[in-house]
Amino acid sequence: MYGKQLGKQADTAAxxxxxxxxxxxxxxxxxxMANNDAWVQGGMDRGAPFMPASEPNPSSVFNLSRGExxxxxxxxxxLFNGGYDIQGAxxxxxxxxxxxxxxxxxx
Amino acid sequence: MGGGVRxxxxxxxxxxxxxxxxxxxxxxxxxxxxxxxxxxxxxxxxLDEALYSVVTGFQSMADxxxxxxxxxxxxxxxxxxxxxxxxxxxxxxxxxxGSTSRLTDGLVAHLIEGERDDWRENVIVLTLLFDAAxxxxxxxxPIFDHVASLAAGDAAAETLGGxxxxxxxxxxxxxxxYRTAMSAQGVRYEPxxxxxxx
Numbered sequence: 310m311y312g313k314q315l316g317k318q319a320d321t322a323a324x325x326x327x328x329x330x331x332x333x334x335x336x337x338x339x340x341x342m343a344n345n346d347a348w349v350q351g352g353m354d355r356g357a358p359f360m361p362a363s364e365p366n367p368s369s370v371f372n373l374s375r376g377e378x379x380x381x382x383x384x385x386x387x388l389f390n391g392g393y394d395i396q397g398a399x400x401x402x403x404x405x406x407x408x409x410x411x412x413x414x415x416x
Numbered sequence: 417m418g419g420g421v422r423x424x425x426x427x428x429x430x431x432x433x434x435x436x437x438x439x440x441x442x443x444x445x446x447x448x449x450x451x452x453x454x455x456x457x458x459x460x461x462x463l464d465e466a467l468y469s470v471v472t473g474f475q476s477m478a479d480x481x482x483x484x485x486x487x488x489x490x491x492x493x494x495x496x497x498x499x500x501x502x503x504x505x506x507x508x509x510x511x512x513x514g515s516t517s518r519l520t521d522g523l524v525a526h527l528i529e530g531e532r533d534d535w536r537e538n539v540i541v542l543t544l545l546f547d548a549a550x551x552x553x554x555x556x557x558p559i560f561d562h563v564a565s566l567a568a569g570d571a572a573a574e575t576l577g578g579x580x581x582x583x584x585x586x587x588x589x590x591x592x593x594y595r596t597a598m599s600a601q602g603v604r605y606e607p608x609x610x611x612x613x614x
Contacts, residue, residue: 317534338578340539341591342611368493372537374501376453377607380536390614 313352315384316363316400324362331357342380349384353391356406361385364400429476431485437473438489441466445498454501458601459509467502471524475566482566486530496533499525503541508604510548511596516559519549523563523576530572538575540592544605546579547589 313331314321324330333348352359363369363381370382378386389395393404444450444466451457460468474482506522522545531538542560549556557580564576585591593611596603 318536319534336578337535337539337575338581339583339586340536341586342540342593343591345536372497372501373452373494374454374497375504375607376455377612380534380540383612 313349313357313359314362315349315359315388316361316381317369320362320400330360345380345384346387349387350391353388353393353406358403358405359388359393360403361398361400365395365398427476428478429473431477431481431488434470434473434477434481434485435489437466437469441470442490445494454498455504455606456599456604459505459512463498464502464505467499467525468521470528471502471521474524474528475520486528491532493533496529496537499529500537500541504544504605507541507544507548510545511551511605512602514552516549516552516554516556519545519556519559520563523560524566526576527563527567527570527572530570531575535571535575538572540594542575542579543587543592544589544594546587548605550587 314324314333321332325332325334331352333345335344349359361381365381365385370379370385371377372379372382385395385398388404391406393406395404398404441463444463447462450461450463454461454463474485477485503522503525506518506525509518510516510522522541526538526542529538546556546560549559560576560579564573567573579587589595589605590608593608594605595608597606598604
């Protein structure tokens, strides 16, 4: 089972075109936060698993200068708010909906 | 700080000079007296001054040096975040000063950052700069094109050119999760908590 790829664009780019992986691959001029949100929400609505292509750590998830999450951090928060288990999430690990998902899927 | 005087009167800025300016920036970034979130700090701060020196110096480098210099400097994710936050602060200054003189400073900060971390973060702050110019009744595209010419062919320069292709609904600050709000110093761009903390 593969998943939708979250993370910084330089990291998700490696998964573009790979069978089983779904990457939001918009031209820059078509990207917006609203489109990003809709793509993540679409996967959540289907109960799709997500995979962080970037390593979640304080500097990648939070933008201290802005005082807010990074775009990547915001994606993870969106999953958390949708009931996905992101506790201890790591780069390359599948994240699924509900706390029992990982055990049921053998992750 | 810098006022409206641009650095073209400085003459050519050398690599040695630019490295010194970058080191001065790093010292300010590491200063114990600095506070985060930088975005919300009153303008100007010593960090603003140091970055102003970097972005104006960059514009006065010889073309070949300007191409090689960004790749030669020590650079971290924090530097990406600070440079792009500086760009967002310049968008705010465009509104407060009623002048586009800071627009170029913000766009050049984007070029120096060079989309090294996540280009989505760049698109967000570029949209703020675009919006600020339009709120003054100024067409931002010629200014975007001029700054893009400083690093023609680079991905960050192409992103600037791509703004002429964006649909109107993709040029709003709301589509990037931002809003304008009043602070003690006046209007400013800031992340909309309803979007970023939902």
